[in-house]
Amino acid sequence: MYCRKCGTQNDDNAHLCIKCGEVLQQIGGAGDPPVKIPNYLAQSILVTLFCCMPLGIPAIIFPLR
Ligand SMILES: [Zn+2]
Structure with a gap:
């Protein structure tokens, strides 16, 4: 998947962007709306x-x- 913040392509199973650390998947927590x-x-x-x-x-x- 692609990071919605910086556009870096990450592994589909990655939870954080490898480049900027942006959360790629919401895991039932508060924060940005999924x-x-x-x-x-x-x-x-x-x-x-x-x-x-x-x-x-x-x-x-x-x-x-
Ligand atoms: Zn990123």
């Missing part, structure tokens, strides 16, 4: 994988724009 990931995005991916590709792909792409 990045809200729409639940329907995950559902869209599952639908695409297991059900209907033509309907699932636009559902995945659209929220990212």
Whole structure:
């Protein structure tokens, strides 16, 4: 993942940025509001994988724009 503060690419499992020390993942603590990931995005991916590709792909792409 990329650090939202300095843009440095870190390991996906990293909790702190290797460059600036910014917290990359909120672990249920107070502080900055966590990045809200729409639940329907995950559902869209599952639908695409297991059900209907033509309907699932636009559902995945659209929220990212
Ligand atoms: Zn950083």
